[in-house]
Amino acid sequence: MKFGDKLRSLRNKYNLTQTELAEKLNLSKANISKYESGNLEPNIQTITTISKLFNVSVDYLLKDEPDDESLTIDEEFQSLLSDPKTLVAFKDFQNLTDTDKQEIINFIKFKKQQNN
Template identity: 40%
Template sequence: MDFGEQIMSIRLENNLTQEQMASKLNVTRQAVSNWEGNRNLPDIEMLITISNVFHLSLDQLILGGENMSNIKEKLIRDGSETRRARLNLISIAVGAALLLFGFILILIKGASVEYIDEAGILHENFFLLPMGFLFIFGGLITFFITGFRHLILKLKNKKI
């Protein structure tokens, strides 16, 4: 039994129409219809809601039959996509921080005053310029690698 058949059997066992089941779950009738037709699968929060409303265990709901691999695959795929999205968000934040810090260092270098003191020693914060460019370069590399990883993943998913 696939997931669509599982949802339909739950609905019929409780003598509900698609509209009635949808109102119990606070979704549209089309959502229930899409689940039953295996056009869409519910997310994990909705699976928990379904199991609570109809007093089923998640194991029974997800693993109900031998051929329920589509929902298991979706849950596994959703988990890996969530981890990937979190990693991308962290990478983007790190890249933005590096860029910002690099620009701040260059601005400080531009606003600072170089002078020669009475002893003839030059006071200049020359190190800010290469450090600023290094941080900007690091931020751009971070963005490039994140985008490249995302592009490769998209291409890999298209082939599969």
């Protein structure tokens, strides 16, 4: 996963719009959009601020990782269901089949893309 994908994922995890994140970082919405699309690389100060804001390491933000194939379905499912209310609704997700989990993952990704 590249920096822009990680930034988008973290922003969505914290239910922030690009505008809200830009305000927190004292940047423009356009810069956030360019970071997420890979058209602009942030400077080290911005990366450090992002890491502190989302409580992740700079190394995590900068290290390119393979896309979702590196995650098991259970790990990806858990990461997408980080909202406590959603977790309650899916508290027994361990009992779902991998096919059902993948359908839910695809649906959540689709809905997140619609909201961006």
